[in-house]
Amino acid sequence: MGGDRAPGVVIEAAPALRDVVLVGRPELLPQGLGLPVVPAPEVVEMGDGATAPLRAKPRSSIRLALEEVAAGRAAGMVSCGHSGAVLAGAVFVLGLLPGVERPALVSVIPRGDGGSLALLDLGANVDCKPELLAGFARMGAAYARVVMGLEEPRVGLLSNGEERGKGNQQVKAALPLLEALPLRFVGPTEPTDALRGAVDVLVCDGFVGNVLLKTVEATLEASASLLRRELDGHPLEQLGVWLMSGALRRFRARTSASAFGGALLLGVNGVVVVGHGRSDARAVRSAVALARRCADGGLPRRVAEAMAGGGG
Amino acid sequence: MGGDRAPGVVIEAAPALRDVVLVGRPELLPQGLGLPVVPAPEVVEMGDGATAPLRAKPRSSIRLALEEVAAGRAAGMVSCGHSGAVLAGAVFVLGLLPGVERPALVSVIPRGDGGSLALLDLGANVDCKPELLAGFARMGAAYARVVMGLEEPRVGLLSNGEERGKGNQQVKAALPLLEALPLRFVGPTEPTDALRGAVDVLVCDGFVGNVLLKTVEATLEASASLLRRELDGHPLEQLGVWLMSGALRRFRARTSASAFGGALLLGVNGVVVVGHGRSDARAVRSAVALARRCADGGLPRRVAEAMAGGGG
Numbered sequence: 015m016g017g018d019r020a021p022g023v024v025i026e027a028a029p030a031l032r033d034v035v036l037v038g039r040p041e042l043l044p045q046g047l048g049l050p051v052v053p054a055p056e057v058v059e060m061g062d063g064a065t066a067p068l069r070a071k072p073r074s075s076i077r078l079a080l081e082e083v084a085a086g087r088a089a090g091m092v093s094c095g096h097s098g099a100v101l102a103g104a105v106f107v108l109g110l111l112p113g114v115e116r117p118a119l120v121s122v123i124p125r126g127d128g129g130s131l132a133l134l135d136l137g138a139n140v141d142c143k144p145e146l147l148a149g150f151a152r153m154g155a156a157y158a159r160v161v162m163g164l165e166e167p168r169v170g171l172l173s174n175g176e177e178r179g180k181g182n183q184q185v186k187a188a189l190p191l192l193e194a195l196p197l198r199f200v201g202p203t204e205p206t207d208a209l210r211g212a213v214d215v216l217v218c219d220g221f222v223g224n225v226l227l228k229t230v231e232a233t234l235e236a237s238a239s240l241l242r243r244e245l246d247g248h249p250l251e252q253l254g255v256w257l258m259s260g261a262l263r264r265f266r267a268r269t270s271a272s273a274f275g276g277a278l279l280l281g282v283n284g285v286v287v288v289g290h291g292r293s294d295a296r297a298v299r300s301a302v303a304l305a306r307r308c309a310d311g312g313l314p315r316r317v318a319e320a321m322a323g324g325g326g
Numbered sequence: 327m328g329g330d331r332a333p334g335v336v337i338e339a340a341p342a343l344r345d346v347v348l349v350g351r352p353e354l355l356p357q358g359l360g361l362p363v364v365p366a367p368e369v370v371e372m373g374d375g376a377t378a379p380l381r382a383k384p385r386s387s388i389r390l391a392l393e394e395v396a397a398g399r400a401a402g403m404v405s406c407g408h409s410g411a412v413l414a415g416a417v418f419v420l421g422l423l424p425g426v427e428r429p430a431l432v433s434v435i436p437r438g439d440g441g442s443l444a445l446l447d448l449g450a451n452v453d454c455k456p457e458l459l460a461g462f463a464r465m466g467a468a469y470a471r472v473v474m475g476l477e478e479p480r481v482g483l484l485s486n487g488e489e490r491g492k493g494n495q496q497v498k499a500a501l502p503l504l505e506a507l508p509l510r511f512v513g514p515t516e517p518t519d520a521l522r523g524a525v526d527v528l529v530c531d532g533f534v535g536n537v538l539l540k541t542v543e544a545t546l547e548a549s550a551s552l553l554r555r556e557l558d559g560h561p562l563e564q565l566g567v568w569l570m571s572g573a574l575r576r577f578r579a580r581t582s583a584s585a586f587g588g589a590l591l592l593g594v595n596g597v598v599v600v601g602h603g604r605s606d607a608r609a610v611r612s613a614v615a616l617a618r619r620c621a622d623g624g625l626p627r628r629v630a631e632a633m634a635g636g637g638g
Binding site for chain 2: 124125126127128137140141172174180181182183185204205206208209210218219220221222224225226228229230231232233234235236237238239240241243244245248250251252253254255256257258259260261262264265268269
């Protein structure tokens with residue numbers, strides 16, 4: 015039921031989905047979708063508080079989808095709705111994994127070297143004490159092992175320079191904690207080096223991570239606009255763009271938000287994917303695929319192992 | 327003397343410079359450059375502390391260039407060297423303007439709508455109490471009036487959402503302070519909206535601002551790499567790129583760091599431009615042009631007026 019274009023985009027995505035249970039208002043779904051439906055009479059609206067699935071709307075689609083996961087009837091859940099409500103609901107219904115103080119949102123962005131960078135936290139915790147960043151590093155490494163298939167992911171701590179003297183108080187306090195972890199910690203890392211391929215996992219607080227992710231998206235969007243402006247009144251150059259449109263299409267497919275299936279909520283005892291509110295059908299399919307990959311890889315168990323000090 | 331390619335890039339830029347005094351080691355400069363030289367026997371190295379121009383190296387080029395400004399013999403100074411030393415030296419030699427608690431670094435980045443966004447602080451203050459952000463807003467608005475020619479620049483406070491409930495503790499505490507200022511404050515602003523054109527000045531702490539600026543640069547670099555990869559083995563698409571290379575060149579000219587002349591140090595009683603360490607000759611020329619524009623517009627006086635509560 016969530017997202018700016020719900021349930022339309024979910025209906026559009028449905029034919030390509032298998033082994034998926036839809037949770038929401040049955041009267042809004044067309045006949046013959048071929049997918050089972052768990053009826054949920056309530057909907058968490060964007061104006062609702064984050065605790066709506068806990069108290070005011072216990073029969074909302076967010077709450078009931080999480081119950082499916084908790085009961086073991088679903089391997090994971092995907093929502094493109096109220097992310098704060100999904101987060102609060104997930105902690106309430108699924109519970110935190112042992113050793114996890116706060117859950118974190120992680121997503122991957124494309125690096126310039128063709129690899130991927132897992133970035134966390136993306137906004138679950140906008141104010142973080144240094145200890146939380148160490149937890150994010152453990153969980154992020156487990157995510158990179160399961161989802162990105164890396165045996166020994168390189169983890170960096172986002173900073174404004176790679177020298178030890180750089181960084182704000184938070185980074186300086188977190189640095190020794192991350193250095194003491196049983197993982198391949200690269201050190202303080204600038205965005206430039208991270209996007210060139212110096213690390214596989216980049217750790218920061220949720221405010222900075224959210225700003226970083228949105229800045230990547232905003233820069234891609236602004237670049238496309240500016241390039242279009244430069245083409246105005248240059249027909250030969252426009253022909254050039256037409257000739258290379260295949261490359262641009264492949265580039266967009268690689269870099270668009272809908273390619274990445276949204277953010278995964280790390281630290282709860284279940285697989286929860288928070289899709290973008292502006293998700294289209296492709297993004298919904300990517301989100302389902304991401305949830306499936308995390309479930310198949312036993313991500314919650316791997317995160318719990320990582321938090322217990324093992325390799326995850 | 328500063329920067330990775332000094333003094334070569336300065337020498338290369340020299341023929342295009344007028345009314346410029348070079349400060350540095352005379353023996354490293356070729357004859358017949360046509361520019362007067364203030365000899366400075368010492369050089370602040372990147373490994374030196376930020377206080378080197380104050381104590382250990384009082385005859386360094388950074389210190390002596392600042393003295394030229396303080397004595398009124400130069401209208402402003404440009405350095406591509408140790409930015410921490412330039413900052414500390416500028417506060418020591420030129421002093422802070424009345425009402426300024428901490429100076430800030432500001433630079434402009436291109437927006438998708440063809441306009442420019444002034445972003446501050448870029449790293450002079452990696453840990454900021456909320457009051458400092460209000461000072462940055464005043465100084466940033468004065469900068470936008472003088473350098474960007476805007477009468478009533480729109481100022482935003484960087485946040486992870488435009489709703490009042492979003493933002494970290496710092497943003498929430500700064501919000502009422504910025505709302506009380508005598509300027510056109512738009513409210514909490516996401517990077518996406520800022521780069522689409524919603525604001526002319528974006529205020530944040532120096533850690534986040536540094537990360538944001540480097541993320542823009544990193545995304546542009548990564549996009550170019552990824553697009554090149556997509557072209558591999560597609561000769562027709564490569565031909566397309568060749569046909570549109572003029573647009574790409576104009577786009578790079580608009581968006582490259584060297585187009586912007588580095589960052590300006592706001593809040594000190596003089597015009598100080600901190601160029602990128604990787605500056606080329608074009609970046610040096612841009613930095614000199616920026617310093618001249620700030621000096622001609624009486625920027626320090628306008629900043630002092632803005633801090634005193636006026637329009638700047």
